[in-house]
Amino acid sequence: MDTTIDPAVMTAAVAAAIRAPSMHNAQPWRFRLAADHLDVYVDPDRQLPASDPHGWAVRVACGAAVYNARLALAVAEQPARVRLRPDPAQPLLIARLIPERHRPASPHEVRLHAAITERHSNRRPFRSETVPAEIRQRLVLAARDEGGWLELLIGRMPLAGVAEVVRAAQSVLERDPAYRHEMAAWSQRDSAYEGIPPDARGPHPEPWDLLALRDFGGPERAAGRDFESDPLVAVLGTVADTPNDQINAGQALQAVLLAATADGIATSMLSQAIEVPAAREQLRRSLGRSGTPQMVLRIGYGEPGYPTPRRPLADVIDS
Secondary structure, three states: OOOOOOHHHHHHHHHHHOOOOOHHHOOOEEEEEOOOOEEEEEOHHHOOOOOOOOOHHHHHHHHHHHHHHHHHHHHOOOOEEEEEOOOOOOOOEEEEEEEOOOOOOOHHHHHHHHHOOOOOEOOOOOOOOOOOHHHHHHHHHHHHHOOOEEEEOOOHHHHHHHHHHHHHHHHHHHOOHHHHHHHHHHHOOOOOOOOOOHHHOOOOOOOOOOOOOOOOOOOOOOOOOOOOOOOEEEEEEEOOOOHHHHHHHHHHHHHHHHHHHHOOOEEEEEOHHHHOHHHHHHHHHHHOOOOEEEEEEEEEOOOOOOOOOOOOHHHOEEO
């Protein structure tokens, strides 16, 4: 079996990979191309020390990048097997994608791949339309297919409970001057390729909002106006919480986000309850299920938006 990958296909896989989400659009990844595999590395210079001191968000982001690269290789009829952290001597090496036998892409792979360039975090208020049951089920299955789980919060009480956990976590984070400085730095960058640009920041949050959203310096809202009245919120998780589980959480997260995008559904992420250990444990208990929460998601019908910028490929590919 030919185990080489066309360099153009490899480069296209990296172009897809960098469209993955990352905390504050820090883009904490690097790539190394070989004739017979593609390696995904953590970029330690882009780990956020205040928000992500232990590297959880970096591993989730790199896992999402791996998922995008898998899809790009699949639609090039060059599917790849993924080995997570294959070399103990290289702790920054997150994953190695190794080509397998050529085969045509499935319609599902083609559909999700087409959504990569459209997916973005929508921090604006969502409309009141209910997400149909069949779409909700597709999102649940998308997480399950990647070894994760997605808990959709149905009813006011579960939603209120998770919203309170997110709010408490946001309060803890905001008391940390280093956190506030870090968030401001990534939302006020001069670079055209990274951070949160003005049109992606969403409106200024208010104390009465049900969900505590981050304040990226967005526009003020009309006084007393609710952000959303009845949002669909979900928690994505994994069975355990090892580094490999966190990488797999990123793959499951991206599968869910792309499935939503393909169905015309907007999403954004609320990771505050994961960043604060006590809040994460409270979130786990509130769900009443085994496993580890890895992300809180807001899901619904939003106004059109635009993907945030990414660094040029030359900046992320190592020779």
